[in-house]
Amino acid sequence: MAIWQLKNNYKQVKKLIFLIILVSFSCRLSCNTKKMQNRQVADGVQHSETISTIAFGSCNKHDLPQPLWKPILGEDPDLWIWLGDNVYGDTHDMSLLASKYEAQYNQEGYVNVRKDMDVIGIWDDHDYGINDGGVHYAMKEESQQLMLDFLDVPEEDERRKRKGAYAAYNFGEGDQKVKIYLLDARYHRDTLLKDGGNYIPNLEGTILGEEQWAWLEEEFKQSDARINIIASGIQFIAEDHPFEKWANFPNERERLMQLIADSGIASPLLLSGDRHIGEMAKAKLPNEKEIVEVTSSGLTHTWKEWRPEENRYRIVGDHVAELHYGLISIDWTKNRMELAIKGENNAQFLDLQVAF
Secondary structure, three states: OOHHHHHHHHHHHHHHHHHHHHHHHHHHHHHOOOOOOOOOOOOOOEEOOOOOEEEEEOOOOOOOOOOOHHHHHHOOOOEEEEOOOOOOOOOOOHHHHHHHHHHHHOOHHHHHHHHHOEEEEOOOHHHHOOOOOOOOOOOHHHHHHHHHHHOOOOOOOHHHOOOOOOEEEEEOOOOOOEEEEEOOOOOOOOOOEEEOOEEEOOOOOOOOOHHHHHHHHHHHHHOOOOEEEEEEOOOOOOOOOOOOOHHHOHHHHHHHHHHHHHHOOOOEEEEEOOOOOEEEEEEEOOOOOEEEEEEEOOOOOOOOOOOOOOOOOEEEEEEEOOOOEEEEEEEOOOOEEEEEEEOHHHOEEEEEEEEO
16 A cells, blocks of 8 residues: 555544544533533623623642632632633543543532533643643644533534634623633644743744734724623733743734733733732733733642742732632622632632722
């Protein structure tokens, strides 16, 4: 048999194996006796219900204790947002990744979350499939479908067809509208540059890719929401630490801040994960208006012990290296949001009020 025929047969077998894995995983999710009748939240659709409480978090290992679902449920949120590393896949084996998603999907505490509130989310590197991964990860198309299955994204949803898992969600009516943008900082992200063990600025590469940039600009133009929440797996504002962040692509970071300023979207707020710590930061947009970022990264694990880390933009105390989740409480009568980093036993590590 000719070499090209062998290669072609291999590609066909590979596609067939993935389809079998995907169908099997989807069936297990839809047929499992523990599955609740979740409300499916569609990208780009206006959901009329007003939301006043949003919980969010990241960095969650399916096989570690998950003590935070109980206090999260106690907050009675309208919405849960996954900010990435929702499971730790770190593999090119899609059957392995699917099994980890399935275990998390049926984790007892998370089952109650799915039952009681809407769930949306975006990935970061470990659930994408490879540590610090980007555009060159070979299994990104297959991995995307597994994540969307985990999130109960409808089969007809636009996210199923896109090259990338980005999405926008609209909630509320009248003067109580919230719009949430989930940015995919993996699928199109160019190569990270290193000097020694630390990342250094890539002045030419992209994070979002031009198609996603065009989509985001259009979504900003269409927004009449009073609160606009922009989420990414990696931190937007931080510049000082040597790990993954938007500042590793400074032109991309500047482009985002300029787009937020130029668009005039009301009350923009940034959310991020990845760092295994929680913190709040504030920066000025090019129009001199301030923007706040809340990083919540530690649902099942954080740093082994607290240590100093510089962040020139940090506000509201220091960073948190205990298990935690993030919470946004919206007071529509007083036109203000309370942003919080919270933990077990009603612990409140960080708190900030922001007018809108």
